[in-house]
Amino acid sequence: MKVVIIGGVAAGPKAASKIIRMVPDAHVTIIEKGSFLSYAGCGLPYYVSGEIKEQRELMETSAGVIRDTAFFRNVKDLEVRSGTEALEIDRAARRVRIKDLATRQESTLEYDKLVLATGATPVIPPIPGVDKGNVFTLHGVHDAEGIKSVLAERTAKDVVVIGGGLIGVEATEALVTHGCRVTIVEMMPQILGMLDWEMARLVENYMESKGVRVLTDTRAMALEDRGGGGKVTHVKTDKGEVPANMVILAIGVRPNVALARQAGLEIGEKTRAIRVNDHLQTSDPDIYAAGDCVESIDRITGEACFVPLGSTANKQGRVVAVNICGGDEAFPGIVGSSICKVFDYCAGRTGLTERGAESAGYEVISAMVPGSDRAHYMSESKPLLMKMVADRKTGRLLGVQITGPGEGAKRIDVAATAITAGMTIDDVAGLDLSYAPPYASAMDNLITAANVVRNKRDGFMVGITAEELQRKLQANEDFFLLDARTPEEYAEVRLPKSTLVPLGALRRRLAEIPRDRDVICYCAISLRGYEASRVLAGAGFRNVKVLDGGLAMWPFEKEIG
């Protein structure tokens, strides 16, 4: 069996290694245009930051062996041709025309099965100046080396990161580590489009507390060189200009489909990525595709989507191998899990955002639930800020978003599993999650969040979003904003125009609460706010609401001191 694999970074080598393990006498050739094989692309921001010290660590196995051509030949029994470009696929003859980029010699390779693992390429915005010096993407090893060499010169004090997605945010952290003043320029009203606006806003606030300037709703118009040295000095935006000794372009990637297109393989209309069936076969059953060049199916909506991730690439590489070797395995699709580290916060989501669920046609019910990531009396406990989204009709869990310094990845992964299983919020509330004070509270954050959503669904709690409350405050609407915390907490920080009525005093101070106005209750995390709303409901008050997420998730100005 002759297998040719085009692409030597993630899905390609994974498929190749697995094929050899399943069919040891298969003949597998990997074609890779670049010089680096099987490197940790997702590690590049950490190589820039210095967390990863040496370039070779990006190519090492966990046992410390470099994955180079010799490694693939000796250890994996694979032929790897790096520095080689695949030019054309001849499907009728089952041949790939290739070109050695060093010698410029062309030749052909025959295949029984072909795998396209051609990856993706960073999108370069169509603005003037992107070809200037000190302008980089952060996609390959060369990009990282370029950024590192500028950092080594210590000339790049001001850096503009264009695009506030995962890579932009990870690059920002890496650059701040080096003492750079970083400005993120993001066209959309928020960074981290994987999150709902108010969750992203919490991350923005946190990044600003770390000295990062976050300019949302701002469009980069040109990269300018005012020094005449051929290097960028300023970024012109539609809202003014920002000085920049270096610019990172991080507005996203585009799947590499030229070869597939040339071969007449089907391309997704919406995604512009290679279309595959659940066995990862393209429209030619002898040609498979995997990794950053293919589209995936969202398991919740059933829609095709383009979410390039190393985790998906590796899983897909294995599925391709199994099917090529005569097995029968489906890649089940994705649920939109993604996560990134932002200084000491994590920012993650799985499933649908509220916005995404609404546009998919769901009647959404959601909750914002802050809490400790472990027993609150443990010194290591840290706040975790969670948003949960469910389908009001069926109770099905649709999505979870998390930020904050606490252990977020755990809850994202549990939620991803629950969403995959089609669990409802009632199912989630009954999960037997592991409990010990160093790892969780007796009621895990996910269980509490599911219970808050259930309380809303069952009519025990009426929420109001921070955005809506802020609108009311700014419009000077007439309502009673009840702070249910202690006098000490209130003295320290509170919402504007709020009145302190500690929960413990509320039952005897009911006369102070107006019955003819809306009452909005809040506290630190909206547990006491919720309890206050129940006390008021019990006393016959109507139009009582609870601030979603409490002070902990309030993204706007507070009154301090």
Added chain:
Amino acid sequence: MKVVIIGGVAAGPKAASKIIRMVPDAHVTIIEKGSFLSYAGCGLPYYVSGEIKEQRELMETSAGVIRDTAFFRNVKDLEVRSGTEALEIDRAARRVRIKDLATRQESTLEYDKLVLATGATPVIPPIPGVDKGNVFTLHGVHDAEGIKSVLAERTAKDVVVIGGGLIGVEATEALVTHGCRVTIVEMMPQILGMLDWEMARLVENYMESKGVRVLTDTRAMALEDRGGGGKVTHVKTDKGEVPANMVILAIGVRPNVALARQAGLEIGEKTRAIRVNDHLQTSDPDIYAAGDCVESIDRITGEACFVPLGSTANKQGRVVAVNICGGDEAFPGIVGSSICKVFDYCAGRTGLTERGAESAGYEVISAMVPGSDRAHYMSESKPLLMKMVADRKTGRLLGVQITGPGEGAKRIDVAATAITAGMTIDDVAGLDLSYAPPYASAMDNLITAANVVRNKRDGFMVGITAEELQRKLQANEDFFLLDARTPEEYAEVRLPKSTLVPLGALRRRLAEIPRDRDVICYCAISLRGYEASRVLAGAGFRNVKVLDGGLAMWPFEKEIG
């Protein structure tokens, strides 16, 4: 509506608070024998260790408010009678006879609904000397204070912990923190009975590396006072004696069912805990029970079991409240998730152990899979040692066990969710878990483990357990033990009687491998060992096996240097 709740620690207050939130004018009374309300029982080991500084922190809400009688009255609108014992239930009259332990006055309380949240009591082993000074359990606040006062005297250098379960292990860590020399005396062949033997053995080895003596298969026979001061000085066991200035009895707890039994309520035959239906009603539908006094249903086997945990108690308290307030909610049962911190290791499991699955009648397939808990090139990455158990026939995931310094709780919780959903190992391998280098590898440990189990199921890998290999080594059996690592790794540490044939050299050194003997391959984590076995299989070798878990999970002696 009058509700009486007997028990004021976990399930009781949880049910009470939720009832008031649902039905604000309900009249709810909590009866608590002790003086401490709603305290963090699971935090006691951390109060002993000093991690929790003040006793009051055990009773504080996350906002720092003490949960005392006044708190429950003012904030929660609950009447709490602490220092009050429930003596008898008159089901016909719906009355509870109670006694104020301070005044010794008896009275009766009427109820519409009664909740038994009577908790559990530590089992005192039937051996002489348990009444001596410096002998403690670690169940309530008083126990913790007793232990702390002995520690404050600095007289307890040698401590014997009788029982190596969760509490015993947590107590051990707390005592070592104080500089004590701790010996665990455990009757069974292993500590942490929630784990399979070989997983527990890894924890034992680690504890011994921290200076703890772990005596398994050892029975405490008597606690002796040779000093004549009324305090324990020695623990006599069936294998010799151990000096002890303090003894912690941690052999387990027994559900408090006297009141239920007196009232003629049904008690589980096997569990000896109060039997409840899925709505947590006892055999009297007006009497509910929740928390450490009830039996649960194992969602995998359908069997009744007794697994007292604060997490379960809290969930059950809520279910009881919903049902009392006219709702209709089932407690779904448990999947056996438990976890504890052991110095810098975690030890956790969910679902069934291999042993448990076998005795439940499953044909088991399992894998031992060590790996990094995040991208191996991140400086924070730590080893995670995982065992996965599945049903060979259906592929259903039955259980996961974890130890090691890595992030174990995350994977336990994901597995608990997958088990609850009835997922197969194929489902687990396809999960879209969140990936970024600071949080996971591209292939999460759980996905890798599922793939190893699948490789075994599909005939690509034949495993041999460490125990079986150790038996072969000790019996001097004739087989070839192939170390597939590098010369450098081999020089540092290796298995006895092993031969180094690095994976990269194996294909050209096949002639050195005997074809007439069993070949067992291993490496650090058994990935290269597995690949070596595939090379040999491809070259026509038969009887090739791979050491489950590799060197990383080998619990016996190694050759060093």
